[in-house]
Amino acid sequence: MSLKYITPAERFKKYLPKDYVELVDYGPFGKTQDQAGPGNMGQFKELVEEHPMCSGCWMAYYIRLIFASLPCPEETVTLGTAGCGRLAISQAAVPFVYGNYGDQNAMASGLSRAFRLRFPDKTKDVITIAGDGGTMDIGFSMTMHSWIRGERFTTIMLDNEVYGNTGGQESGMSPKGAVLKMAPFGKNFEKMPATGLAIAAGCVYVVRMSPTNIKKAAKVIRRAIFVAREVGPTFIQAYTSCNIEYSIPTEEVFADAKAQEKDRFQFEEFMTDEAKAVIERVEAEEKAASKARKAASKAAAAEVN
Amino acid sequence: MSPNVKPKLNKKQVDINYLLKEAPREQHFITGAQAMSEAVKRASVDMAIAYPITPQSEVMHLVGNVYAEGHIKEYYRAEEELGTMSAIAGASRAGVRLFTATSGPGLLRGLEAIVSWPGHRVPAVLGVLTRVINAPLSIQPDNLEMAYIMHSGMVLLHAENQQDTFDFTLAAFAIAEKVDVYIPVAVATEGFFVTHAKGYVDMMSEDLTLTEFDPVAAPVPAMDNETPPARIQRDAPVQKSNFMSYLIHSVWQQEIWDSNRRAMKYIYEYLGGPIEVQNPEADVFVVASGCAAAQAREAHRYAQEEGLSVGLIKVRAIRPFPTQEIRDATANAKALIIPEHNIIGWLCKEVQAAIPNGGIVVEGPRVYGGMTLPVELIMKEIYDSLGVENNLKL
Numbered sequence: 001m002s003l004k005y006i007t008p009a010e011r012f013k014k015y016l017p018k019d020y021v022e023l024v025d026y027g028p029f030g031k032t033q034d035q036a037g038p039g040n041m042g043q044f045k046e047l048v049e050e051h052p053m054c055s056g057c058w059m060a061y062y063i064r065l066i067f068a069s070l071p072c073p074e075e076t077v078t079l080g081t082a083g084c085g086r087l088a089i090s091q092a093a094v095p096f097v098y099g100n101y102g103d104q105n106a107m108a109s110g111l112s113r114a115f116r117l118r119f120p121d122k123t124k125d126v127i128t129i130a131g132d133g134g135t136m137d138i139g140f141s142m143t144m145h146s147w148i149r150g151e152r153f154t155t156i157m158l159d160n161e162v163y164g165n166t167g168g169q170e171s172g173m174s175p176k177g178a179v180l181k182m183a184p185f186g187k188n189f190e191k192m193p194a195t196g197l198a199i200a201a202g203c204v205y206v207v208r209m210s211p212t213n214i215k216k217a218a219k220v221i222r223r224a225i226f227v228a229r230e231v232g233p234t235f236i237q238a239y240t241s242c243n244i245e246y247s248i249p250t251e252e253v254f255a256d257a258k259a260q261e262k263d264r265f266q267f268e269e270f271m272t273d274e275a276k277a278v279i280e281r282v283e284a285e286e287k288a289a290s291k292a293r294k295a296a297s298k299a300a301a302a303e304v305n
Numbered sequence: 306m307s308p309n310v311k312p313k314l315n316k317k318q319v320d321i322n323y324l325l326k327e328a329p330r331e332q333h334f335i336t337g338a339q340a341m342s343e344a345v346k347r348a349s350v351d352m353a354i355a356y357p358i359t360p361q362s363e364v365m366h367l368v369g370n371v372y373a374e375g376h377i378k379e380y381y382r383a384e385e386e387l388g389t390m391s392a393i394a395g396a397s398r399a400g401v402r403l404f405t406a407t408s409g410p411g412l413l414r415g416l417e418a419i420v421s422w423p424g425h426r427v428p429a430v431l432g433v434l435t436r437v438i439n440a441p442l443s444i445q446p447d448n449l450e451m452a453y454i455m456h457s458g459m460v461l462l463h464a465e466n467q468q469d470t471f472d473f474t475l476a477a478f479a480i481a482e483k484v485d486v487y488i489p490v491a492v493a494t495e496g497f498f499v500t501h502a503k504g505y506v507d508m509m510s511e512d513l514t515l516t517e518f519d520p521v522a523a524p525v526p527a528m529d530n531e532t533p534p535a536r537i538q539r540d541a542p543v544q545k546s547n548f549m550s551y552l553i554h555s556v557w558q559q560e561i562w563d564s565n566r567r568a569m570k571y572i573y574e575y576l577g578g579p580i581e582v583q584n585p586e587a588d589v590f591v592v593a594s595g596c597a598a599a600q601a602r603e604a605h606r607y608a609q610e611e612g613l614s615v616g617l618i619k620v621r622a623i624r625p626f627p628t629q630e631i632r633d634a635t636a637n638a639k640a641l642i643i644p645e646h647n648i649i650g651w652l653c654k655e656v657q658a659a660i661p662n663g664g665i666v667v668e669g670p671r672v673y674g675g676m677t678l679p680v681e682l683i684m685k686e687i688y689d690s691l692g693v694e695n696n697l698k699l
Contacts, residue, residue: 002530002531005530005531005532005533005535006535074530075530076530077398077528077529077530079395095528095530095536097395097398097528099391099394099395099418099421099425100387100391100417100418100421101417103387103388103391103394103418106383106384106387106388106389106391106392106395107391107392107394107395107398108395109383109388109392109395110352110354110391110392110393110394110395110396110397110399111395111396111398111399113352113379113381113396114351114352114379114395114396114397114398114399114400114401115399115529117351117352117378117379117401118351118399118400118401118520118529119529119531124529124530141384141385141387141388142384142387142388142391144384145383145384145388149381
């Protein structure tokens, strides 16, 4: 249904905004990752194109990657809160719900349950994408309780270790010692153990990473979404540096992200047995489908020759 | 743990006019909390979200039972009120009928989300079972919290008794979901005085239920990736700080308040209008809402027995406020006595602002902190206004 709902009648196309028509014709809707995914970004019409993020913003790159990795963008709704991230997320061609401060996981609890009762035979992907402040400070209780209740949706934390949008204040996810606004002598307690909290609260698939490898980052995003569909809450903590507040020169943003892979964002992947079973099944199915498509196109090419 | 198996019910769906006005009713003797949950039972609610606070808890316990009996599709206890009210906002995007209820401090804890419901076009129904909000602590009824809802854009109804609580709650779903309204409706009544006290309530059979929620009949369609028009346009100017965002906010909020005013015709249709007037030719009126209206009704009865020229104006709708109706009803009045269960006198201020001769308003009597409102307090003001000698010992 949802693919049909975004597809305009052919004769109506000329009245629609060009951006919309191109999204339907050349965007990732209804396509596979081989056709339109992180592996060939730049070769299809992406869900996020323009955004008002700062030059060199690593968060903007990761958000673009999230949207390119979605298994089914035409059945996805994202939710977020105040912060830099929402400036780009709200410009993706996917419905975005912006509520109040830090309430994204509470809203997603209501939304995902309501989707399941209205559309019991369908898969609707619900993803919250918020910053470290929204997820772990002001939204902490709502984040934790959504996990404790076992709500089946994906939580992605864009961890830039600072309140970027409000001007560079200390957050619970800032590293100890960081001199930031509201921490004039430096932060005097440790960075919050987000993944440990997520596992303790019942998340069934948890990853911490610095998303320097596109393929690996995409795989993690998709795994988190697939597992949330069937098993329970999933969580990704991704390093998305704030080059402004941490004074990282634009040309060094990638090097910084690489350095963080060996520091506070060493790759960690946790999954329960049930989550693992889903991942193995879905990835095997995808591999088989991709192989079948390649064989079919090879056969078609042979027939033409 | 055994799996949750809810019975499948075979209820007859009927429209709100039949349900409220035509369906045969039987009298029951029940509490206000029961009355609210009995209304929810007949409202085809898809999802209810609960969080305890005295004196509301009783309502959402009973709604939980209604869910277990199969009248509601989904129900859970949320983490606290901000989580509850946010989840209502989220679920509403999926296009479902929603109910929750709270009291005093809980309302204020959830207020950030609640006041954004109208702007998000969330057509949910919120029960407000009033309770003291300020320090020192009291769990007793005091309706100061209603003043905070008055400026939110929500429709706000104030029930006098158990019967009102039942009828207003049912009507609230229909009013909230009108395409030319489509904003949340709060149904307030006094905690304990109404929620925990029994009164007579005429109710239709529970085999009848309100027509199901129609997610297509909405000025702002559900974000379900199913209901056209498709929401894949990418510009989100509201997210930026520029003139467009100010302009969008301003026109959007104008529309919210226009929607609020448009609810008035449905308050006439389903509830017989925003005010009830007794003895319209009187010199002195007691103007009251909620539980205070019940006491005002008693004062009015005493005054009638004593042959005094006293009328009663009961205010059912606080938002939209019946400015013109009150102006008309009090055009020839010499004094308006406004008893209230709060210290600030929000109804008093509303009435003073509504009429051209605010000087005729007697500011009180008021009780707060959960005290009862003795009829004698109202009688005292009546006697003073009419210059009648009395031997009330207050």
